[in-house]
Amino acid sequence: MTATIDAAPYTVEEVCERFDPVMGLEVHVELNTATKMFCGCANAFGAEPNTNICPVCLGLPGSLPRLNGTAVESAIKIGLALNCQVRERSGFARKNYFYPDMPKNFQISQYEDPIVFDGYLDVPLDDGTTWRVEIERAHMEEDTGKSLHIGGATGRIHGADHSLLDYNRAGVPLIEIVTKPIVGAGVRAPEVARAYVTALRDVLRGLGVSDVRMDQGSMRCDANVSLKPKDTEAFGTRTETKNVNSLRSVERAVRYEMGRHAGVLLSGGTVTQETRHFDEQSGTTSAGRPKETFADYRFFPEPDLPPLEPSRDWVETLRAGLPERPWERRARIQTDWGLSDEELRDLVNADALDLVADTVDAGAPPEAARSWWVSYLAQQANTAGVTLPELAITPAQVARVVALVADGTLTNKLARQVVDGVLAGEGEPDEVVTGRGLAVVSDESALTAAVDEALAAQPDIAEKIRAGKTKAAGAIVGAVMKATRGQADAARVQELVLERCR
Amino acid sequence: MSDTQRSGAGAASGSELISLDAAELARRIHAREVSSVDVTRAHLERIEAVDGPAESGVHAFLHLDAEGALAAAEAADRAIADGAPASPLAGVPVALKDNLTTTDMPTTAASRILEGWRPPYDATVVARLRAAGLVPLGKTNLDEFAMGSSTENSAFGPSRNPWDLTRIPGGSGGGSSSAVAAGESPLALGSDTGGSIRQPGAVTGTVGVKPTYGTVSRYGLIAFSSSLDQIGPCARSVLDAALLHEVIGGQDANDQTSVSAPLPPVVEAAQAGARGDLSGVRIGIVTEFSGEGYQPGVLGAFTDAVRTLGELGAEVVEVSCPSFTYALPAYYLIAPSEASSNLARFDAMRYGLRVGDDGEHAADEVMSLTREAGFGAEVKRRIMIGTHALSAGSYDALYGKAQKARTLIVRDFTAAFETCDVLISPTTPTTAFPIGERADDPLAMYLADLCTIPSNLAGNAALSVPCGLSADDGLPVGLQIMAPALADDRAYRVAAAYEVARGPGAGPRIPELRALETTR
Amino acid sequence: MSDITRDDVAHLARLARLAVSDAELDMFSGQIDAIVDTVSRVGEIPDDVPPTAQVVPQTNVLRPDTEEPCLRRDVALAEAPAAEEGRFRVPRILGEEL
Known part of the structure; x- marks a missing residue:
């Protein structure tokens, strides 16, 4: 039965004729702190297995967690950027369950009193309107280790002969951001889901608290979907789809689950509350191993960590240091620089907005800065097969070149040669001018x-x-x-x- | 005065050295009247003489490191010769409860599941002992994971009370208390979750201190119940306990529950108390801790102690702490709950025992088989009780209510300390009971901690000081002195004053090994 | 009584990853029932009493975000029941969570 339904899901439009979709999005973000949540081991992606481990993150008997202050600040900043309230007194709890990738067989998390709660994010949609997504909470927790399944089919867990564990990731700081139910989006639900995760990613990137790389797992999304028949009030049974590893997949997973739920419901079936896995290739979801019993995590207060009571001063200092939200910044820049919509879009698409802005901040006029990045430097990047941010030249260096042209030291033609020199690793612009003897003869x-x-x-x-x-x-x-x-x-x-x- | 047993022990014989207080040993070592090596050797010989065999000796030690101890003693002697002793206790031997991690000795918590485990790090208290130049002799026996009141729950067999080898030395730290009582070590470290330092101290006639929660780092203490566990000293005199307390105490960045407040001046307090004047001190007798279930000889010794305290000038009054009757039930919910979580890490994946890894059993099954084989009955019982107390269906009625009981107990202490400087009670309702007597009756065993538990739940300081022998069986009785949090010095002052007034006549500090000498 | 049955104890043992024997189940169920019955006395305490989970008199204890030396891998793996390719080797894992 499930198989036939999977093969013929309804379109979103068809679903929304009969149902209102309800979504809840849970996003896990790995913080880019120097060290782990509860110990001084490096928080680094891609290290040799088991080289960033210590008694604490390995859960050795007698070890105790030591909370990372920067992780707490990041959590508060994320909350403030999401318009959340900061809880006056919060603390950690233990979530107890056995799993080999979790060294203590409990996860230190937050349960009843997350550090920030009750916020919202106004998410820009493709048509220029915004959608307000309400935030339930954001809380701190620790990541697990990674297992490698040996034997059986291609590293899959099923049929494996044994597993190998690497605990480098164990204890990496995570923030879990949970939305309130997103209702009323109708046919736009899949788009809203993608736009929310995109906006969240941009906010977090702007805060500088995470690499937010969905491909590397530093940002992970679980999408809860249920359907409410149009004539009822109660929400339907939800499913939680995991392994949604790209922005596009967020949209596809929600769309697929909407169609699948409708298929089940319209054929007289009932949706099973379960965890489902999204498959990137097919764009479909499949049921995980059914849980034998209701998961009872036996949460209780973590006795090894004292409570957190962020002072008003601390919170306000963090609030004052928050950057603009990315889309607000874009709007301001467009006005300040007098850009057309098209010019702005080109900058954004070329990943050049930050570079130009930083060049302007370094003293260059907006027009000159923009011109360098979108023309000559864009060509060089294209030729070298790299992205603009990867070019071996900094906004400050570009600003210096612009200044040298403005004061007559360089002609535009010479300036391009100076840029070539910087890109070739010949040093700062002034060093290239001297080294190559490029200054305009003004004697x-x-x-x-x-x-x-x-x-x-x-x-x-x-x-x-x-x-x-x-x-x-x-x-x-x-x-x-x-x-x-x-x-x-x-x-x-x-x-x-x-x-x-x- | 010449030493007939061995050469090189200076003016003191081995039997004299093992009877001396740590303070006196330190004085002689630092005055170079005797070397730390000789002192250490004397204790190693004493251990050799009385600790084994495991089936009938004191059996205080699970692991002995004679070589390491002698090397540490030599280093201490060199530093003293150079005029730079690391601390006032440098060169003095010490025994370590085997739930403290040590890099140079295995650490088992007396459990099969950790048999042979070599920790890659030293507990903070162990590191501090080493830095202070003390000489670790070995690791002492305990109830498995410190769960028990008799050491009968050790996977490696019980320790025995030096006063009567057929009796328990208390628990969980019976190895440390019996080592100190038997003259195997002048000092030892214990851990006290519900009385595991004080109750063994009481039944072996030694001093045991549970410092204020958070004043001694727990880093490297294999956790039983994290919100209750506290490391503390075991010794034969109040001053010795204070000296050791100062070495191990103070804030530690590795334990975020360790407090920033300065350590109370315990050594100063012990010295002040020894001048024997308690005028102006108000002492409250906790009325809830007497009556049914209390051995008459224990109550008799306690009454004598109360009279002595009055003679020292203290004003002794009665106070009621009605919520203390909830302490035992609350403790046997909170401690197992935390333990069920703390002991989840023993799963055969990363260290320790692994059972059933035959290629057939999956990881989950190997976990269950290993934990079944590696844990003893009491540990399993408590893990299951804790699992139950934290389950969604019983959390509010059990764990949640136990937390509320904790609040009431804290309030009772606060109220009592508004009128009294310290509170007193017998440390434990009975003297040492015979090995095996309560082994099959967990609830009867739990009663041994009746008087000690409230201070763990509230986190305040408490100690046990010997208060003579019970008239009905001639076995040691302990006087418990409880002080407010961060006022450990008050308990030391009262204990030191009482100790002087009680006098040495109350009992030999190195009791004769009755059972060894009487041929049984 | 607290009404902890033999089945309840079997369930607790499964949750706690203890492969207890039938004989143990018989022993434990009686003992645990008696113990839980005794400790249930805390139920008398009024609901409006606030809970105390910890007796630490401080808040906001934080560690600076600076790297500290890790364990050497060979030291960490030396205590492992089995190791392979720099990793802890464990029996096959069933399911992806719980």
Whole structure:
């Protein structure tokens, strides 16, 4: 029965004729602190197995957790950025269950008193409107280790012969952000889900608290979906879809589950409350191993950690340090710089907005900064096959080049050579100018001598100029530019030629 | 005065050295009247003489490190010769309860599940002992994971009371108390979750202290019940306990429940108390801790102690702490609940015993088989009770109510300490009972902790000081002195004063090994 | 009585990962029932009493986010019942959670 329904899900439009979708999104974010949540081991992705472990994160007998202050600050900042309240007194609890990737067989988490709660995020949708997603809570917890399943089919857990455990990730700080039920989105539910996770990712990236890489697991989304028949008030049975590892997958998973639930309900069946796994390839979900019994985690207060009572001063200091929300910042930048919608979109799509903004912050006029990044530097990135942020030049360096052009030290052509030098690793712009000898020849006596030399070498042309045919000066300017290897200011040379022929 | 037993022990014989207080040993070692090596050797010989065999000796030790102890003693002697002893107790031997992690000795918590485990780190208290130049002799026996009141729950067999080898030395820290009582070590560390330092102290005629919760780091103490566990000293005199207390105490960044307040001046208090004047001190007798279930000889010794305290100038009054009657039930909910979680890590995956890994059993099954084989009956009982108390269906009625009981007990203490400087009671309702007597009756066993538990639930300081022998069986009785949190010094002052007034006549500090000498 | 049955104890043993024998079940169920019955006395305490979970007189105890030395892998793995390729080797794991 399940199989046939899976094969023929209803479209979102069909679903919403009969049902209102209700979603709840749980996003786990790994913080990018230097160390783990409860010990001083490095919080690093991709290290050799079991090289970032200690008695605490390995759960050795006698060890005790030591709470990371930066992780707490990150949690509060996330809460403030999501318009949450900060709880006056919160604490940790133990969530008890046995699993080999969890060294203590309990997870230190927060239960009844998460550090931040009751917030919202106004999420920009594709059509330019916003959707307010209410936030239930965000709480701190620790990540688990990773298991590698050996034997059986390609590392899958089923049929494996044994497993190998790496506890480098055990104890990495996690923030779990939970929405309140998202109702009323109708056919836009899948889009709202994607837009929410996108907006959340942008906010967290702006805060600088996480790498928010869904592909590396530093941001993970579980999507709860249920359908409420249009004529009823009570929510339907929900499923929780895990393994949703990209923004696009969030949208697809919600869409698929909506269709699947409708299929079950419309054929007279009932939705089973269960955990489902999203498959990237097929875009479908499948049921996980059914839980034998209702999970009783036997939460109780963590006795090894004293409570948290963030002071008003501490919270307000953190609030004052919050960056603008990304979309608010974009709107401000568009106004400040006088960009068209298209120009702004190009900047965003090219991943250049931050780079340009940082270049402007470093002193360059917006137009010059934008021009460098979207034209010459974009070409260089394209040629090198890298993204703009990966180019070996900093916004501060670009701003310096812009300044050198503005004060006449460099021509635009020379400036491009300086940029080439920076990209080639020849040092700071000023070092490249010196190293390559690229500064505009601005020594008047040297220029005058060069002009005189060129006039002497081509007396016929000099004569024409003296006769008033100023257009002929171009040939002399060209000769001077050649003699100075392009480092002279052509306009100034032109003036000098005319002056000397007067 | 010449030593006939062995050469090189200076003016003191081995039997004299093992009878001396730690303070006196330290004085002689630092004055270079005797070397730390000689003192250490004398204790190792004493251990050799009385600790084994495991089936009939004192059996205080699970692991002995003679070589390591002698090396530490040599290092202490060198530092003293250089005029730079690490601390006032440098060179003095000490025994460590085997639930404290040590890098150079196995740490088992007296459980099969951890048999042979070599921790990669030292407990903070162990590191502090080493830094202070003390000489760790070995690891002492305990009830498995410190769950018990007799050491009968040790997977490696019980320890025996040096006053009568057919009797229990208390628990869970019966190894530490019996080692100190038998002269195997002048000092020992214990851990006290519901009385595991004080009750063994009482039944072996030694001093045992549970410091204020948070004043001694728990880092490296294999957790039983984290919100109750506290490491403390075992010794033969109040001053010795204070000296050891100062070495191990103080805030530790590795334990975020350790308090930033300065350690109370316990050594100063012990010295002040020894001057024998308690005028101006108001002492409250907790009326709930007497009557039915209390051995007459215990109550008799306690009454004598009350009279002595009055003679020292203290004002002794009666106070009622009605909620203390909830202490035992609350404790036997909170401790098992926390234990069920703390002991979940023993799952055969990363360290310790693994049973049933035959390629057929899955990880989950290997966990269950290992825990079944590796844990003893009392540990399993408490894990299951704790699992039950925390379950969704019983949390509110059991664990939740136990937390409320804790609040009431804290309130009773607060009220009592408003009128009294310290509170007193017998440490335990009876003297040492015979091995085996309560082994099959967990509830009867639990009663041994009746008077000691409230201070664990409230987190305040409490100690047990010997108060003579019970008239009905001639066995030691303990006087419990409880002080407010962070006022451990008050308990030390009263205990030291009482100790002087009681006089040495109350009982030999190194009791004769009756059972060894009487041929049984 | 607290009404802890033999089946309840069997369930607790499963939750706690204890492969108890039938003989143990017989013994434990009587004992645990008696113990729970005794400790249930705390039920008399009024609901409006606030709970005390900890007696630590401080709050906001935080560690600076600075790296500290880890354990050497060979030291950590030396105590493992089985190790392979720098990892802890464990029997096959059933299911993805719980």
